[in-house]
Amino acid sequence: MTKPAAELDRLIATARDWSDAPLALATVTATWGSAPRPRGSHMLVHQDGRFEGSVSGGCVEGEVLHAAAETIRDGRHRRLEFGVADESAWEVGLPCGGHIEILVQPVTDGGFSPALFGRIGDARTRGEALSLATDLAAGQTIEASEPGENWFVNRYAPPRRLLIVGAVQIAQALAGFARGLDVAPTLIDPRGRFLTNERFPGVELDDRWPDEAVAERRPDAATAVVTLSHDPKIDDPALIAALRAPTCYIAALGSRRSHAKRVERLTAAGISAEQIARIDAPAGLSINAQGPAEIALSIAAGMIAAFRR
Secondary structure: OOOOHHHHHHHHHHHHHOOOOOEEEEEEEEEEOOOOOOOOOEEEEEOOOOEEEOOOOOOOHHHHHHHHHHHHHHOOOEEEEEEEOHHHHHHHOOOOOEEEEEEEEEOOOOOOOOHHHHHHHHHHHOOOOEEEEEEOOOOEEEEOOOOOOOEEEEEEOOOOEEEEEOOOHHHHHHHHHHHHOOOEEEEEOOOOOOOOOOOOOOOEEEOOOHHHHHHHOOOOOOEEEEEOOOOHHHHHHHHHHHHOOOOOEEEEOOOHHHHHHHHHHHHHOOOOHHHHOOEEOOOOOOOOOOHHHHHHHHHHHHHHHHHHO
16 A cells, blocks of 8 residues: 655654664554555554554544553554444444554564664665565564465555646646645756746756656656646657656646647657557646646646556
């Protein structure tokens, strides 16, 4: 299960900060129905009761914290189950309904080794996925992707990225949405007057030509590329670079008429019809958006839909 980037990065950083203390790690290993958190979600628990992350959005955290305290005391893993019909959920503390199973492990070499946090972090820095497998009976986690029966595999995807081409007003709103969604935005535009820290505070800026900037960043299955400049000299090279990579989501702003002209230009540049069909144009979900913020919202929604697929 892909976990939001900032959430996972915070948990890794917290594990590093708490490395001198006894810890336990709770992980959602199975879900059914309207479970509040996806499989693979983590909660790291300190001996003093502090915690980072969530396994249920708050509805069963108290029970998990109690189990984590016991695991820290005796070094034994625990498997917890919470399930309820929606209509009676409030009575037992799972207001969203559904069913979840949670594994609580000691953060030790015989459980979830402290070194594994570093391995996850290193893989994310390299932009690579990493799979860890947990023997649910023994409560031990190892680096593997194809274990035997009664094992749980957790896949840690690379951080999600958004390359925005064209530092226009829509890009300001889109960059904000992306950060709120734990997607790291980068603004690419060779026009210095548009690409300024004042207009995009806290956002990584790249003033190279888009074909070079996009190609060098090697977009992958965790990357979205969105062109917004309305200038073919800027947008088209970025789209070609994105289409030549396994980019998860590629979108281009503009009307259907302007996209038809775009298709002609890309075809003349040697891009196949099959590749061109990967472009979401007009960009984003159809919500009758008006104004920069609503257009940005529709694009962000289209991006998330692609990531989930």
